[in-house]
Amino acid sequence: MFDILNIIRGKCPNCEKGDIFDTRGNPFLFRMPRMHPKCKNCRYTFSREPGYFFGAMYVSYALTIAEMIVILLFVKFLLGLGNLPAFFIIAFTAVVSSTFNFRMSRTIWIYMFRKKKITGRTGA
Numbered sequence: 345m346f347d348i349l350n351i352i353r354g355k356c357p358n359c360e361k362g363d364i365f366d367t368r369g370n371p372f373l374f375r376m377p378r379m380h381p382k383c384k385n386c387r388y389t390f391s392r393e394p395g396y397f398f399g400a401m402y403v404s405y406a407l408t409i410a411e412m413i414v415i416l417l418f419v420k421f422l423l424g425l426g427n428l429p430a431f432f433i434i435a436f437t438a439v440v441s442s443t444f445n446f447r448m449s450r451t452i453w454i455y456m457f458r459k460k461k462i463t464g465r466t467g468a
């Protein structure tokens with residue numbers, strides 16, 4: 345259904361060559377990732393209307409919860425740590441992965457609602 349490799353690499357949903365993001369961002373320097381408004385390669389518009397990425401917030405929420413559950417299971421059952429260390433490890437991971445989640449959620453959102461390719465592949 346989705347091209348998972350291109351989502352992870354942050355490539356354009358239309359040509360699969362141009363980058364969606366200009367900068368990756370850095371949570372320790374309070375820098376958020378910056379997007380290209382259009383694909384440098386094929387001119388595909390990433391933000392289709394004002395507030396288009398509002399819905400990416402829900403993707404980000406689901407992504408963060410999934411990560412937190414995995415970390416919680418790892419910390420509690422494999423490392424056998426208590427509730428307070430588990431809380432701080434999860435909170436630290438949420439901060440560290442924030443720019444990654446920002447990029448992933450917007451990329452997933454773009455791929456969910458991408459336009460059909462004009463010279464598209466048939467079937468799937």
Ligand SMILES: [Zn+2]
Pocket residue numbers: 356357358359360361362383384385386387388
């Ligand atoms: Zn493109």
